[in-house]
Amino acid sequence: MNDMNRAAVVNPALKQDLLTGFAVIGALFAALATAQIAGAPYLTSLIGRIAITSIAALSLSFLIGQAGLVSFGHAAPIGIGAYVALMLAAGGTTDLSIQLSAAFILAALIALITGPIALKTRGVTFIMLTLAFAQMFFYVASSLVSWGGDDGMALAQRSTLFGYQILRTDAMLAAFSIALLAVILLANTWMAHTRFGLVLKAMTENERRVAANGFEVNHFLLYAFVIAAGVAAVSGVLLANQANYVSPAYLNWHRSGELIVIVVLGGVGRLPGAVLASALVILFEEFLGHYTEYWKLGLGLTIVAIVLLRGRDLGAFFGVRNQGARP
Amino acid sequence: MSDPVLELEHLQMHFGALHVTRDVSIEVRPGEVHALIGPNGAGKTTLISQISGQLQPHSGSVILAGENITQLSVAERARRGLSRVFQISNVIQSYSALANVVLAIIGTEDGVWWRWRPALSDTSLADRAMNALAQVGLADKAQSIASDLSYGERRALELAITLAQNPRLLLLDEPMAGVGREESGALTKLLASLKGRVSMLLIEHDMNAVFALADRLTVLIGGAVALTGPPAEIKASPLVRQAYLGEEIQAATGGAA
Ligand SMILES: Nc1ncnc2c1ncn2[C@@H]1O[C@H](COP(=O)(O)OP(=O)(O)OP(=O)(O)O)[C@@H](O)[C@H]1O
Ligand SMILES: [Mg+2]
Numbered sequence: 001m002n003d004m005n006r007a008a009v010v011n012p013a014l015k016q017d018l019l020t021g022f023a024v025i026g027a028l029f030a031a032l033a034t035a036q037i038a039g040a041p042y043l044t045s046l047i048g049r050i051a052i053t054s055i056a057a058l059s060l061s062f063l064i065g066q067a068g069l070v071s072f073g074h075a076a077p078i079g080i081g082a083y084v085a086l087m088l089a090a091g092g093t094t095d096l097s098i099q100l101s102a103a104f105i106l107a108a109l110i111a112l113i114t115g116p117i118a119l120k121t122r123g124v125t126f127i128m129l130t131l132a133f134a135q136m137f138f139y140v141a142s143s144l145v146s147w148g149g150d151d152g153m154a155l156a157q158r159s160t161l162f163g164y165q166i167l168r169t170d171a172m173l174a175a176f177s178i179a180l181l182a183v184i185l186l187a188n189t190w191m192a193h194t195r196f197g198l199v200l201k202a203m204t205e206n207e208r209r210v211a212a213n214g215f216e217v218n219h220f221l222l223y224a225f226v227i228a229a230g231v232a233a234v235s236g237v238l239l240a241n242q243a244n245y246v247s248p249a250y251l252n253w254h255r256s257g258e259l260i261v262i263v264v265l266g267g268v269g270r271l272p273g274a275v276l277a278s279a280l281v282i283l284f285e286e287f288l289g290h291y292t293e294y295w296k297l298g299l300g301l302t303i304v305a306i307v308l309l310r311g312r313d314l315g316a317f318f319g320v321r322n323q324g325a326r327p
Numbered sequence: 328m329s330d331p332v333l334e335l336e337h338l339q340m341h342f343g344a345l346h347v348t349r350d351v352s353i354e355v356r357p358g359e360v361h362a363l364i365g366p367n368g369a370g371k372t373t374l375i376s377q378i379s380g381q382l383q384p385h386s387g388s389v390i391l392a393g394e395n396i397t398q399l400s401v402a403e404r405a406r407r408g409l410s411r412v413f414q415i416s417n418v419i420q421s422y423s424a425l426a427n428v429v430l431a432i433i434g435t436e437d438g439v440w441w442r443w444r445p446a447l448s449d450t451s452l453a454d455r456a457m458n459a460l461a462q463v464g465l466a467d468k469a470q471s472i473a474s475d476l477s478y479g480e481r482r483a484l485e486l487a488i489t490l491a492q493n494p495r496l497l498l499l500d501e502p503m504a505g506v507g508r509e510e511s512g513a514l515t516k517l518l519a520s521l522k523g524r525v526s527m528l529l530i531e532h533d534m535n536a537v538f539a540l541a542d543r544l545t546v547l548i549g550g551a552v553a554l555t556g557p558p559a560e561i562k563a564s565p566l567v568r569q570a571y572l573g574e575e576i577q578a579a580t581g582g583a584a
Contacts, residue, residue, distance in 0.1 A: 191443075195433045198446040202419045202430055209417050212379065214405035214434035214492070 017189045017271070024272045025182040032174050041170060045242070046286060048174030051181050052238045054278040057262045058181070059231035061274040062188055064263055066197060067224035068204030069119075072127045073134030074259050077107035077229040079141060079251030081236020086147065086246040089156040096161045099237050107233030108226045110137075115225040119218050134256055141248035152247020155240055167241050177238050181275070184231060188271055200224055330393055331356050332496050332526045338377060338387035347373050348384065349551040355496060360518075360527045362537045365547035371530045372414055374547070375498050378528070379411045380404045392495060405434065408495030410488075412502050414530075416481045420474040424465055424484050427473055428456035431488040459491035460484075463517060479510035486517065490525075497527040503536055515539055538562075 028051060035043035060074045081103035088099050118129040142150050158167045167173045191197050199220055203210045207217050240246045249255075258281065266277030331354040340348035347370045355361045363371050376382040378389055380401040388397045396404050418427050429452050433441070446452070460466050463483040473481060482502055489497055502518070503511040515536045518527070522540065531537050537544070544561045546553040554564055561567055 193445055193447065194443050195436075195446045196442040198426065198430055199433070199442075202422065205419055205421055206417065208381070208413075209419060210430070211401040212405055212411055212413075212417070213431045213488070214402050216400065216402045 017192070018186070020272045021182075021185045021189055024275050025178060025185065028178045028181070028275075029175075032171065032178065036171055044174055045170045046282065048170055048177055048242055050275075050279045050282050051174060051177035052235050052242055053262070053282060054275040055177070055181050055184055055235035055238070056232050057259055057266070057274040057278045058184055058188060058271055059228040059235070060259050061263045061266065061271055062191075062231075063224060063228040064260075065271075066192060066200050066204070067221055067228075069221060069225060070127050070260070071130040071225070071228070072253070072256050072260065073130035073132075074228075074232055075251050075253065075255035076134035076137045077111065077232035078236040078239065078255070079137060079248070080107045080110065081233030082240040082246045082250050083141060083144075083147070083236075084233070085159065085237040085240040086153060086155055089159065089240075092156075094157055094160045095163075096159045096166070096237070099159055100234055103233040103237045104230040107236075108230040111226045111229035112222070115222045116218070119221055119225070131253060131256065134251060134253060138248055138251040138253070141251050148247065150248060152245060152249070155244045155246060158241050158244070159237065170242075173238070173241055177242075180234065180238070184234075185271060185275070192271075196220070196223070329357050331390075332359075332392055333378065333528065334390040335374075335378070336388045336390065338374070338384045338389070340373065340377060340382065340384045342373075347550050348377065349549070351387070351547075351550075351552055353545050353552065353555065355526050355528055356542075357526055358523045359542045360522055360529055360540045362529045362531060362541035362544045363547060364531070364534075364537060364544060365553075369547045370550040371547055372500055375411065375500050375528070375530065379409055379498055402434075405492070408493075409498065410492050410494035410496070411498040412482070412485045412489055412500060414500040414504065416478065416485065418473045418481055418484055418488065421472065423470050423472055424460060424476065424487075425453065425456050425469040427484060428459050428487050428491045429453065431491045432456060435492050456487075456491060459487040462490055463487045464513065479506040479514075482506055482514065483510075483517075486514070490521075494525060497521075497525050499527060499529045499531070501530050501532060503531060503533045511536070 028047065032044065032047050035041075035047060056074065056078055060071065063069050063071055063074075084103040084106055085099050088094070088102065093099070114130075114133045118126055118133065121129060141147075147153050158165070158173075160166060166176060192201070199210060199215055203215075203217055203220060211217050236250065239250065262277045262281050263274055265280065266273030266275070333353075333355040335351055335353045338348050338351040339346075351374060353361070353363075363374070365371055373382060377384045380396075380399060380403075384397065388395050390396065391404070391407055391409060394407070396407065396409075399407075419430065422430065426447060429446060429449075432452055432455055433446065457466060457469060460469050463486050465480060465483055465487060468476060468480060473484060476484060482505075486502065499518075503514055506514060511533065518529075518536075518540055521527070527540075529537070529540060538558050541558055543555065543557055545555045546561065546564075546567050554561060554567055556564075
């Protein structure tokens with residue numbers, strides 16, 4: 001094999017994806033620093049929310065874009081993560097290393113049970129099944145009377161890390177969330193370029209070919225479903241800390257829908273795009289939400305306008321390229 | 328004589344009222360090119376699908392190198408060395424030719440941890456893939472996106488995909504269909520060069536290709552095996568000539584048969 005062929009094989013897309021990811025993370029940190037210097041606590045907490053929502057959106061974007069699975073129940077693992085934080089904190093276990101792992105593992109285990117059932121189907125039926133499972137967990141959460149039932153409950157105390165109160169202020173929480181987002185963004189980008197990513201992406205286009213190549217399609221889809229649930233649960237732990245409160249509202253189907261909107265807005269499969277779209281949706285909610293109950297109408301109109309004007313989506317708008325082991 | 332690579336034992340299958348596979352028993356011997364011929368709708372593709380696992384027979388068994396694989400999934404059969412070229416071209420359209428072959432190679436890898444290693448930047452994978460592409464004459468198209476390839480090139484790509492998997496048995500469902508005269512000649516040559524190294528079950532309507540390649544033929548009519556034997560025997564059979572071959576054989580043999 002000569003060197004020319006070799007050189008052509010190395011994937012330049014990976015470098016590009018990493019650079020874009022770093023740029024997005026850098027921008028978030030810069031915004032946080034600016035908010036701190038300007039003494040704008042409100043802005044600080046907003047940035048924290050953007051980072052946390054981005055983690056959830058990222059995991060769904062991976063699921064939809066890389067695995068071709070549109071889950072309408074992604075609020076469930078987020079809510080599960082939040083309840084894990086609530087319950088552990090109440091029992092005095094505040095360490096993030098335990099809370100985050102417990103949330104990840106519990107949500108992943110639950111996905112390991114619901115996943116194979118939902119994966120017997122595809123398309124609209126899959127969407128409805130994931131919604132149904134999420135609604136089930138919504139009602140379970142509502143019925144946890146000792147944990148506040150419908151109303152939910154305040155978090156006993158914010159999480160710590162190895163004894164340090166690392167989430168004590170909103171700025172620290174935001175910084176920690178952005179750092180975690182960076183790790184997940186990197187892992188996700190890298191995964192898209194592994195053998196696993198190559199197989200997953202191929203499945204979204206042609207399951208028959210991939211099966212004939214010797215891959216058990218549903219196993220791969222289940223891995224993706226389980227990983228996405230685990231990562232969503234991580235964002236749930238942060239969300240509980242951010243709001244200092246946990247309620248069944250986190251598992252509401254509105255939340256699942258909003259995440260799908262974010263993913264579509266950011267460009268399906270475009271990981272940094274999901275971060276940009278999270279920022280946009282949260283800013284909309286904040287600023288339009290102050291003027292009108294109908295801020296979602298404004299959001300909807302903006303999405304329509306963007307799609308019509310650009311013929312594409314927000315990720316493309318900002319020049320974020322499609323992710324995946326794209327040769 | 329060594330054991331057959333593939334044995335089909337009394338396969339039966341129905342699509343509703345349509346009895347599409349009727350008590351089919353065939354064997355493919357190691358290194359042999361076994362051609363499966365028969366008129367349109369005879370049930371050839373359906374039979375191949377039962378071998379590769381997309382369809383389940385209602386009774387009977389499929390035995391690969393002595394192992395009963397009737398209950399295994401498509402993927403499990405593929406990992407045991409069954410590789411299929413589909414009648415309707417079937418590649419990952421948005422991937423480059425190279426990535427399509429790389430995907431096939433990693434399908435043969437064992438274990439779990441390999442999955443977390445890089446794919447397209449792995450030069451040893453790429454080397455193997457380039458080898459397979461070179462075998463089918465597609466080396467200079469390695470970076471082309473599959474949807475940009477000509478139909479004939481896509482058929483060749485599919486062959487590269489299957490070759491890269493070092494199959495025990497190649498299932499070829501009309502590899503020449505829709506391919507130009509020149510490319511079809513090249514494809515026949517390529518298959519001939521593989522003869523002896525890879526066992527093949529070949530469905531093909533192009534009788535020139537069939538008689539150039541096949542060691543033995545099975546004629547399928549109305550879902551049942553009408554006859555199995557070496558080419559000379561098939562050509563000579565009045566039953567087959569009447570039912571199916573006729574002019575095509577005369578064309579293939581210059582009217583001498
Ligand atoms: N999924 C299906 N459902 C119902 N009938 C089917 C199905 N697939 C194939 N058939 C029917 O089964 C019969 C055999 O089809 P098959 O595709 O195996 O034929 P073939 O020998 O490959 O023909 P050709 O030479 O045209 O490719 C045909 O009558 C076809 O209409
Ligand atoms: Mg056919």
